[in-house]
Amino acid sequence: MTSVARRYAKDLRTTPAPDALRAPVVLMVSGGADSTALLLLACTSTLDIADGRGEAHIARERLHVLHVNHGLRGLDAEEDEEFVRGLAERWGVPVTVRSVDVPALADARPGESFEQVAREVRYAEAAALADRLCEEWGTPRSAARIVTAHTADDRAETFFMNAVRGTGARGLSSIPRVRGRIVRPLLELRHRDLCDLLRMHGIVWREDETNQDVRYLRNHVRHRLLPVAAEENPRVVEAVASTVEIVSDEDAYLTSVAMRAYREVTRTSEEGLRVLDANRLAAMDVAIARRVARSALLDVAPTMRLEAQHVNALLELVAAGEGSFTAPLGVDVSVQYGTLRIKGRDAEKAFAGWLEVPGALDLGDGRSLVASLVPVAPADNAPALARAHGLEHEGLSVMLDAEACGVAPEGGRLWVDAPKAGDVLCPLGMHGQSKRVSELLAEARVPARERSRVPMVRTGPTGAAVWVVGVRADERARVTPGTRAVALLTLVDERGR
Template identity: 65%
Template sequence: MPSVSRRYGASGARFERPSGPADVELSAPVILMVSGGADSTALLVLAATSALDIDDGRGVARIARERLRVLHVNHGLRGIDAEEDEEFVRDLSARFGIPCTIRRADVAALAADARDNVENAGRELRYAEAARLANELSERFGTPRSAARILTAHTADDRAETFFMNAIRGTGTAGLSSIPRRRNRIVRPLLDRTHDELCDLLRMRGIVWREDDTNADTRYLRAYVRHEVMPVVRARNPRVTASLANTCDILSDEDAYLTAVAGRALRDLTRREGDGLVVLDASRLAALEVAIARRVVRAALLALRPDARLEARHIAAVLRAVAAGEGSLTIPMAVSAHVEHGLLFLRARSAATPSAAWLEVPGRLELPDGRVLSARVVESPAGADPAARARTHALEWEGASVLLDAQAAGVDPSRGGRLWVDAPRPGDVLCPLGMHGQSKKVSDLLGEARVPLDERTSVPVVRTSPTGPVVWVAPVRPDERVRCAPATKWLLELTLLEAPDPLA
């Protein structure tokens, strides 16, 4: 017989569990994320009284009571309602004899600091707190962290809504897979049940729940999909939730398979990695099926910059260069890509601070990270529309080059001139092009452009002089006051060129 060890749960109650290796995972903590709404209330009730499949190898089975711990995160967004939610969860946990942990935070302030929306900030906070509690309890229980489970109350309705939300935003297979049944330690045991089924279950047991008024606010995308999109779709197909669940399962399985294939391909194609550099065999990459090639490039980029916000156009641009056998490009806030001699060089961008220096017009200024700022003045062709030409130029260069009114920027077309280049300063303000003269802090502009905090000091700021106004925050936005107008005769072209690859 295996030996028996005695431990004391967080509530102080003593429990016994087998200490044999095969039973260790069945003693690991199970965190229930409970907000107080109907779905999470049902999760607590079912975990305490019924059998659930939490993907621990036992299938649908009862969870030992001593493994359970409720986590409630008070976001501090709804005043007295939030306080009442917290008290409700605390009382319900006590009713079922489950220890409850309360974490509080000012999510609005966290979102403002991170330049993020409140929904995303709240979600990231909840998962971070759940991971922290799981780690703390794993250490206390003496079980591996990987054996812990974090249970969320996502339902089939949530999965269908997320499918449409991601489709509206624009996504690939992973996004259309919607909410996975499991991701690492996070398990969603209610994914096959609907919200209405869980509400009926609670009513049958005489258990009330809390309602969050923000769930009806259609300014939030999920609420819009829930109250505006889903009723229309459900009127056409009453079983759309079940249909989408099957679709999401298929897409999830196929996405997992393609990801595994791409992972093997990435390992085979890698010729060098380390020190912010990944070098791939471009010739063999070009020969791959495009579905795999996209995933290989995406995985390589995320290996360099896990926080990069990649879009389909970034991956497509890299693959175009690979197909051509040559070319260089910059992926905003991520890496530089360079193809030459049958190799694809992906290098993480440096966060070196630009040296304060003059940029001669015409002329070039090399920045500490190897990038180059160039400037020249060209005459606007007779009969042309300078403003339309400037807009087209900016689109073609994706903001890495701009056409401005030379005289408005203080540059004499006949004698040239010079501009001052340095890093963003505290209190810097400009009137971003397109905002019709409204001013904005440069720090806010960079936040809205999702430039990571650790990269903001590397953003070149072009000014008319060391103490003059901002002309261009490169490559984010020029100033409205130097934009091209119909009467503009001389165009100032400013271009930020990516550093050439030293291994090329």
């Protein structure tokens, strides 16, 4: 979020940390007019790279040029590369060139456009270069800056592109000035102004012929849509820039609210898996719920090409209280018994779900939990049976009081997921004393790398734990002389281990 003081102050500066003044500044230079002007300005003038100094000179030794050859346009691309090398040498700035076969990558990633893949490649290469330079120079990664040459024209084009495709506030915010380490100091300048600057200095630049191909949406917007809009308002680019600033500020505020809400409704958070409280999500204001849904989907599959229809489909399930669908990249989305479960296709090790009693739950790795409900006759010595059963099955099967587990007298369901930080159990045999689950796993000599694979059986997503599978049951769910029904839980491992 941006305060009024920060947004409207004419010259708001802070004292940067010492590391911020010596960390690397990676300039992304393609050889076109805008990026050539960026290199010129970085070497000869002042730029605001969001390091707390406002408009200021950047020490020449901090600069490093990155050029990415996308493996397209053949000889022209090679000439672009040589041009950038020459520019960097002229200004005495080190240059790194990366060649990536983007067409091959795009072919291997169906559903993603060439432009999207190329953009991801460029930023990934920039991040890797910034990290390497920080390591060599002994500066924190967060202090590095990756600087792009996006202009007001780019911002307006992106605004219209996203509007044409259909988008929300995030898309209408277009290109942000700062995102993490990425900084765009030329957003208030027009492309034509940068071209005039280069001509004034007698500097030529490279022209990419594909920029004239209106089959690409950006070029269609640039050469056909924006000129029509300019007939109505010659200052349409500036008007869009003003709109974008407003939408961006409001989007940042709503995002901060949504992230708090997201944390509050999240019940399980593992790589490739999110489980949310569907009832609380259904009760949210729809503007916040959409953002929570979007964040959860992208946390599970960051490269998903997410569209409004996918967010709406998820929220329709939440409103209905049950159902499922498959989102892009094979992400499974389902709602059942008040929980929303989002699981990625490759999240084989992630598990969380309801165990019906009686019934079974597949843990997704060759193991499953099986539950049954067993009545206890008055003449039976239920505690003795439970002890003998536990010894016989070496902790991989357990008898618990069904009523204490909330599944008596006719059955019900238990929640199964992985241990969470701060989980506490009252271990059976310790007479009500509590102990951290992490300590129990350590005492049981479960290797640290395998602890996230130990199932925890709970009365609900936020309920009490009743069994750390294979380790210990909870004292509060023990079988007593008064037990009238037993929940029999068994871990079945078909992997032969």
